Amino acid sequence: MPTRSTPKASHPRGPIRSQVLAFVRERLAAGSPPTVREVQQAFGFKAVESARQHLEALVAEGRLAKEPGRSRGYRLPAAGGPAANIRLVPKLGRVQAGALREAIENPDRWDPEAWLPVETPGTGEELFALTVRGESMTGAGILPDDVVIVRRQDTARDGEIVVALVRDEATVKRLRLREGRLELWPENPAFAPLVFAPLVSAPDTEIRILGRVVEVRRRLA
Amino acid sequence: MPTRSTPKASHPRGPIRSQVLAFVRERLAAGSPPTVREVQQAFGFKAVESARQHLEALVAEGRLAKEPGRSRGYRLPAAGGPAANIRLVPKLGRVQAGALREAIENPDRWDPEAWLPVETPGTGEELFALTVRGESMTGAGILPDDVVIVRRQDTARDGEIVVALVRDEATVKRLRLREGRLELWPENPAFAPLVFAPLVSAPDTEIRILGRVVEVRRRLA
DNA sequence: TGACAATACAGACATATGTCTGTTTTAATC
DNA sequence: GATTAAAACAGACATATGTCTGTATTGTCA
Structure with a gap:
């Protein structure tokens, strides 16, 4: 036995x-x-x-x-293909626009409120996460309190959803490039689009693109 | 020197x-x-x-x-309390309803098409992921091709978004319990709600709750 | 310059960890 | 019951790895 x-x-x-x-x-x-x-x-x-x-x-x-x-x-x-490239992405939270800029430019000294596991193909991409405020993008399925994962980049292409710094205010909008203008369109008829003269975003301008939204997440209680 | x-x-x-x-x-x-x-x-x-x-x-x-x-x-x-409990959740993909049932009940022998890193508080919960088909939940910010992460459970409470098996067809809907009836409401005026007599879901019934949606994810190309 | 703190270096030690060899137990099959 | 393959077990070994002690270097500031 x-x-x-x-x-x-x-x-x-x-x-x-x-x-x-x-x-x-x-x-x-x-x-x-x-x-x-x-x-x-x-x-x-x-x-x-x-x-x-x-x-x-x-x-x-x-x-x-x-x-x-x-x-x-x-x-x-x-090799097989399953989830291999998982990275932890800092969630900068409901941060003010000014602090956001600071946080994105000096990510090292920023203390994120959380880390999100994100599956991403590229290794060199710089990613961060934000909590969405307001209802301006509900038409695109982005609701208040949703978390967007953003790939940091200074430029974006027509039709992409971006995070932009507008007069020291951070917003999520859809980018439109029309006739030499740079436009930020909400996805909600109750909001009006923002139109800017310069075609490219640059530091010290009234508008600046911080990154492109690559993923949207929503937790349901 | x-x-x-x-x-x-x-x-x-x-x-x-x-x-x-x-x-x-x-x-x-x-x-x-x-x-x-x-x-x-x-x-x-x-x-x-x-x-x-x-x-x-x-x-x-x-x-x-x-x-x-x-x-x-x-x-x-x-320490702060954030991302500690990360689990990899099998994504069962655009699976047919019948196979879904099989996959959920025998997860070991199922070969998922992908694994998603998910942050979850509980350890005992059984989670799986599905790709959403159709536009019946666009009003709740759930678009076609979104991925829903589901906590497996046989019952749910009024108002929660659930994955249900209806006559061998898997759907995502909002659950309503009204006057002894079990109702599945889409979040889109173009679709009609489904109403069922039994209050609780059980095997071999025309309706069966597979789980509750705890997270929604959307990847933007 | 001299004191001081921060950093880098060198070498060693104790332990954690992957790995190996051989034996025993378990379950299936004839 | 005998045979066989898979799995579990036991013990050991070589190395990887965290850690410690002491010293040298570097930069700062009075």
Whole structure:
């Protein structure tokens, strides 16, 4: 009669392996992948090798990737295509326009109120997040209190939704380039568009483009 | 005359520290935080301690957090309460209703088309994501091709937005409980509400609640 | 210039961690 | 029951990694 405390061996190739995968995924998203021994503990294995066998099997199946030798070297199979490029983006919050400019230009000394996990293809892009105020973009499905994730850039193309600094006020609008003019259109008939003379945005002008909205998020209580 | 190759010591409390922070953030988002020696190499320090001092200083300043003793133990300052509980949620895609049911009940054997990083407070919640079809919820700011993140649950409260299985068709609607009836209301005047007799959803009924929408996401190209 | 603090360096140590070898247990199959 | 493959176990080893102590360098300020 064995003294095994865990009945986990009863499944030939059962869900334990998938549970290990899920565990690694969780830890990966939470900050860093687990060590082999952490997997061991989490599943109550009495030997390190038990955990390692599952991990290596997952690697062999292509469901996990790893960097051999490194500690906490298990990764998501980046090649396969699933979510590999996750970055944490600082949420600058309901910040005033002036502070926004400061925060975007000196992101290092800014203390974000939160960090949002965002999946992004590029590595060089500079991203930040903002909470939307007002109802000027409801027509585009952007409601008050929605969070927009913004790719920092000084210019944008016609039709893109941008975050702009207008006379020291930050707003989210759709950009229109018409006959040499730069226009910011709300997506709500109750609001009027803003029209500006210069075609390009530049520092020390009344309008300046801070970035392009690449994602919209809304949490429902 | 010193033989220092790096002029990095010229700034009393300068941007090097912030560069280290940025480096840690990058590596953190890329998969796992760096080791002290990886920071050392990245900045060309000739001693491990140089890197460690920067890291510890960042921790002391509250700009970084750490789990002492652990390898790759540097984290983002989760102390404030923000993004600590990030999970990867399977996106089941534009799946047919029948397959949806199968996928939700047997998540292990389902191969999701993608994984989304989601910040969630609870650990026990079962989450999945779906791509929205149709324009029936545009009034609630949910547009076609938006991704909804759903907390799996069999019941819901009046006014909540739910994912329901109606005669083997999956839809997103707002739930209304009126005079003993269960109603699914679109948020678009061009669509009509669905009304059902039973107050609670149950298997093998013409209507069944699969979960509650907890987040909406939209990626802008 | 001299004192002082911050930073960088050098070397070592204790531990965490990945990895290996061999054995035992479990479950399935004939 | 015997055979077999998968899984779990036990113990050890080599290395990666965090940490410590002491010293040297650099820049600042009086």
